[in-house]
Amino acid sequence: MAADHGCPVMVPKAEDPTVLTELSARTAGRCALVPLIETALGVGRAREVCAAPGVVRAAFGNVDLAAQLGVAHDDHAALTYARSSLVLSSAAAGISPPIDGVTTAVRDREALGSDIAHARRLGFTGKLCVHPYQLPYVTDGFAPTADELHWARAVLQAGDSVTTVGGQMVDRPVLERARRLLALAARA
Numbered sequence: 624m625a626a627d628h629g630c631p632v633m634v635p636k637a638e639d640p641t642v643l644t645e646l647s648a649r650t651a652g653r654c655a656l657v658p659l660i661e662t663a664l665g666v667g668r669a670r671e672v673c674a675a676p677g678v679v680r681a682a683f684g685n686v687d688l689a690a691q692l693g694v695a696h697d698d699h700a701a702l703t704y705a706r707s708s709l710v711l712s713s714a715a716a717g718i719s720p721p722i723d724g725v726t727t728a729v730r731d732r733e734a735l736g737s738d739i740a741h742a743r744r745l746g747f748t749g750k751l752c753v754h755p756y757q758l759p760y761v762t763d764g765f766a767p768t769a770d771e772l773h774w775a776r777a778v779l780q781a782g783d784s785v786t787t788v789g790g791q792m793v794d795r796p797v798l799e800r801a802r803r804l805l806a807l808a809a810r811a
Contacts, residue, residue, distance in 0.1 A: 630650075630654045630655070631656075631657060631679075632646070632655070632656055633659055634646065634656055634658045634659060635659045636661060636662060636665065636684075637658030637661075637665050637672050638660075638662055638668055638672070639668070639672075640672050640675040643656055643658060643672065643675035643677060643678060644676050644677075646677065647677030647678075648676070650677070654677065655677065655679040656675070656677040656678045656679065657678070657680055657682055658672050658673070658675075658681050658682070659681075660683060660684060660705075660709055661684020661686075661688050661724075662687065663688065666704075666705045666708050666709070669681065669708050670712040670716070672712070673713050673715070673716035674712075674715070678718055680713065680718050680719035680720065680722060681709050681713055682722040682723075682751060683705070683709050683721055683722065683724040683747075683751075684724055685705075685723070685724030686724065688702065689701065697726070697734065706723070706742070706745050707745055707746075709747075710745055710747065714746075720746055720747060720748040720749075721746075721747055721748075721749075722749040722751055723738070723739075723742035723749065723750040724750075724751055725750075725752065726738045726750070726757065727753060729753060729754045729756060730754075730756055735764075736760065736764065738750070739760070739761060739765065740764070743764070747765075748807065749761070749765055750765065762811070766807070767804045767805075767807055771804050772804065772805065774788070774789070775801035775802075776801075777789065778793050778797060778798060779801055779802070
């Protein structure tokens with residue numbers, strides 16, 4: 624992100640794509656914008672927010688949204704729709720997958736691991752941290768596993784035609800997923 628733009632900027636309470644458009648224009652497109660979507664209105668407008676000029680990826684504000692909705696911020700089921708909306712909106716806008724919200728239990732590795740696993744299953748590729756203690760667990764938790772890398776390599780070795788790997792059909796979308804996994808591993 625920083626290589627393409629001079630300064631990544633996280634924009635809190637992102638709800639209005641025109642605000643992001645104006646911010647991008649004011650910085651002459653030099654800043655990578657990361658809208659923090661943390662309100663019901665922001666979730667409702669996620670597709671437009673993610674498609675705004677200068678936006679390179681979105682982040683999810685689970686604590687503020689949960690407070691607005693009157694649900695627990697660590698309840699996966701209560702916030703799955705909102706999280707999924709960000710993943711779909713990011714894909715539709717052609718930007719990087721979103722960053723998940725925080726785990727407020729600073730040193731609870733089990734809670735952090737559960738949150739990371741849930742976010743990964745939904746399509747997130749990163750997570751906001753509230754304490755440096757969480758950084759290595761988040762980094763490791765979002766890195767492709769050895770099994771995923773083995774699968775991705777096997778898929779790419781099978782070639783570009785429709786085939787099977789491990790008894791599973793492989794076509795263009797599966798090849799793209801394999802390439803994304805290997806690219807993610809290369810960046811880690």
